[in-house]
Amino acid sequence: MSNLIVSVSPHLTHKDSTRTIMRDVLIALIPAVIASIVIFGWRALLLTIVCVGTAVFWEWAFQKICKRKTTIGDLSAAVTGLILAMNLPVGLPLWQAAFGTLVAIVVVKQLFGGIGYNFANPAITARVVMLIAFAGTMTTWAAPNFCFGADAVSAATPLAVLKEGGSYSLLNLFIGTVGGSMGETSALALLIGFVYLLCRKVISWHTPVAFIGTVFVLALVKGGFMFGLAEILAGGVFLGAIFMATDYVTTPQTPWGRVIFGIGCGLITCLIRFFGNYPEGVSFSILLMNILTPYISNWTAKKPLGGVEA
Numbered sequence: 001m002s003n004l005i006v007s008v009s010p011h012l013t014h015k016d017s018t019r020t021i022m023r024d025v026l027i028a029l030i031p032a033v034i035a036s037i038v039i040f041g042w043r044a045l046l047l048t049i050v051c052v053g054t055a056v057f058w059e060w061a062f063q064k065i066c067k068r069k070t071t072i073g074d075l076s077a078a079v080t081g082l083i084l085a086m087n088l089p090v091g092l093p094l095w096q097a098a099f100g101t102l103v104a105i106v107v108v109k110q111l112f113g114g115i116g117y118n119f120a121n122p123a124i125t126a127r128v129v130m131l132i133a134f135a136g137t138m139t140t141w142a143a144p145n146f147c148f149g150a151d152a153v154s155a156a157t158p159l160a161v162l163k164e165g166g167s168y169s170l171l172n173l174f175i176g177t178v179g180g181s182m183g184e185t186s187a188l189a190l191l192i193g194f195v196y197l198l199c200r201k202v203i204s205w206h207t208p209v210a211f212i213g214t215v216f217v218l219a220l221v222k223g224g225f226m227f228g229l230a231e232i233l234a235g236g237v238f239l240g241a242i243f244m245a246t247d248y249v250t251t252p253q254t255p256w257g258r259v260i261f262g263i264g265c266g267l268i269t270c271l272i273r274f275f276g277n278y279p280e281g282v283s284f285s286i287l288l289m290n291i292l293t294p295y296i297s298n299w300t301a302k303k304p305l306g307g308v309e310a
Helices: 017-039 043-065 078-087 095-111 122-133 157-161 169-176 186-200 206-223 224-233 237-244 255-273 282-300
Strands: none
Touching: 017 043, 017 078, 017 186, 017 237, 043 078, 043 095, 043 157, 078 095, 078 122, 078 237, 095 122, 122 224, 122 237, 122 282, 157 224, 169 186, 186 237, 206 224, 206 237, 206 255, 237 255, 237 282, 255 282
């Protein structure tokens, strides 16, 4: 008789691994990377390479120093670096970008035990820290440069213009030919990535739709239909809703939990945009909701058949 292997549940396996999921996220971000290079010039590619490269290096170096198993092969560090890059202005000094990936990988991720143990999204937390530490360079936006154009000049973001009562072409906002962080300007590129992730079943629709829908409805109430469209197309709503509010570790895993998470992110985003000093609130909203994730998961968890409350 063969030996029996006894282990605790669950006894489930799946063809997807961390590496394949992270690979799909990297692929989904390629349209946004291409758009950033076309819109802001080749420095966008340089900043992206620095962010991804330093993120992978920090993870490798920290694990070597701590004599842990090296996990850079799962591509999670590369994803963190790329998402952070998409949240940065193209003119940011390269050393500040490297500092941001250090915060994301070492402080937020590795010091808490590595992937699966971080309490908040590493890229978002790093961006918030950078906004506080480097307020000047993190809020200096470049006008569209189109690869081989003249040197970029400082420009106001659409959100800043909308906050002051101005308006923007919805077509320009959709395509991305406006100022802002490298990966947030082109809603078209981000939607392509969203469709890819849905088709690959890497993410579900619940959080992105609830997030974007909440922002649209609240903006619709405040300023009308066109203002609502402008608010979801401008800034980091699409980038945050699709690529950061869907993180497996720091967001709820139940369908209703994801909906509540998305609604909460949209509500906080609008509160900051409409009544706060910052024109943008996506990163702050996701970070705050990350803290509430354990409670949301508990509230929306299914009760076992015949189970009783503890």
